[in-house]
Amino acid sequence: MNPHIFRQYDIRGVAASDLTEDVVQRIGRAFGTHLKRASRKRLVLGRDVRLSSPRIAKTIKKGLLSTGCNVIDLGVVPTPVFYFSIYRLRAQGGVMVTGSHLLKKYNGLKLCKGAETIYGKEIQKIRKIAESGKFLTGRGRENRRSVTEAYKDSVVKKNRVEKKLKVVIDPGNGTGGPIVRSILRELGCRVECINCKPDGRFPAHQPDPTVPKYMTQLVQNVLEKHADIGIGIDGDADRIGVVDELGNLVWGDKLLALYAEELLSKVPGAEIIFEVKCSQALPEYIRSLGGRPKMWKTGHSLIKAKMKRDEALLAGEMSGHMFFAHNWYGFDDAIFASARIVSILSRADASMSVLLEKIPKYFATPEVRIESTDRRKFEVVDKVKSFFSQKYRTRKIDGVRIEYGDGWGLVRASNTEPIVVARFEAKTRKRLQEIEKEIMTKVNQYNRP
Ligand SMILES: [Zn+2]
Secondary structure, eight states: OOGGGBOSSSEEEETTTTSOHHHHHHHHHHHHHHHHHTTOOEEEEEEOSOTTHHHHHHHHHHHHHHBTOEEEEEEEOOHHHHHHHHHHTTOSEEEEEOOTTSOTTEEEEEEEETTEEOOTHHHHHHHHHHHHTOOOOBOOOEEEOOOHHHHHHHHHHTOOOOSOOEEEEEOTTOSSHHHHHHHHHHTTOEEEETTOSOOTTOSSSOSOTTSGGGSHHHHHHHHHTTOSEEEEEOTTSSBEEEEOTTSOEEOHHHHHHHHHHHHHHHSTTOEEEEETTSOTHHHHHHHHTTOEEEEEOSSHHHHHHHHHHHTOSEEEOTTSBEEEOSSSOOSBOHHHHHHHHHHHHHHSSSOHHHHHTTSOOOEEOOOEEEEOOTTHHHHHHHHHHHHHHTTSEEEOSSSEEEEOSSEEEEEEEOSSSSEEEEEEEESSHHHHHHHHHHHHHHHHHHTOO
16 A cells, blocks of 8 residues: 555545555545544545546445445535535535546545544544554445535525626536536526536546646637636536636635625624735735634645634635635535625626726735655755744744735745745735745755755
């Protein structure tokens, strides 16, 4: 069993070589054992549209059942529908088989205890049980249920679109296309769905709406069809990427600013959680609307845990994970996020690009990814932290965010890869260059082998 498949937030690997029958069955038995020990045995199982997903789902089910856990099989569902089913069917946990936005040869497992995705040490615990071979035994029961219609009805009920908007969506042949299309139509939009048909070969492009090259087809369609908005969703529909009517990509922090504005009009003073990579414009904007911005660590499981602790109603990440807990369940849901952004746009007296103009402007670099090693990446961040802490105000929530007043730089170790991640932002282009240069000089110096 390749130990590297047990990652920070999920289990992930090459389907054919890492997620073999033996390995998947062991994981199923280990996770079933883990949950049953915690008196949780009513589980749901969902899978995405990947070609390897039916095999992996069938095998994991066998493993879970052999421990005495009961499994409700949801069939093919996007991840948000899987999360929804845990609430709807009063399940005590579950497994979602999905490789999200990755290349077609990969696949993975998201593991839930209760409605929470387990992460970090708890995933390592599953690895240890799987390696030990000490599994509980029993005879679980299985049945099938579908919650997709109930999910669609709920999303439609929670959103209202007040004028006929033209929307182009691109799910990249992922799992969520037909559901998003049907919800937006139900809400009264004119919807064009490109690459809509779920197809695990992903013939058009990789289903990842945060990578500009995978968004070019959507941009082109928005422009050609004079659409009001374009919406990209990833392979399992937990991440959203938006295009305005002029064809500009709208990043997660700007999108979150619009969701925040809408929430604050209903719940004044609400706390809104955002990750360290987001623009300074976001907390400024939230504060100007009377809200309480709260910076937190990157990673969807960490954000969800923090939301629960703070009882926050909204959170989001640059990567397009958006979490709605006001009149919704608080999990990351690109389908709900699609319905919500269209509702917001329909009530505004402005186009998407004009709506975004209210948000303060900064110049920013995209994410800078510096190759390092799994050991060195932490040393680099620690050294950068201690060096700059003596000179500037620093925030150490996740890596180090060095704040200059008129800009900032972030240096953090990736949770999932042997790289150091950096990002810079400033009020002017000139300051952006200065800040980037000052920080990158140190990063490169400390990153030398
Ligand atoms: Zn995803």
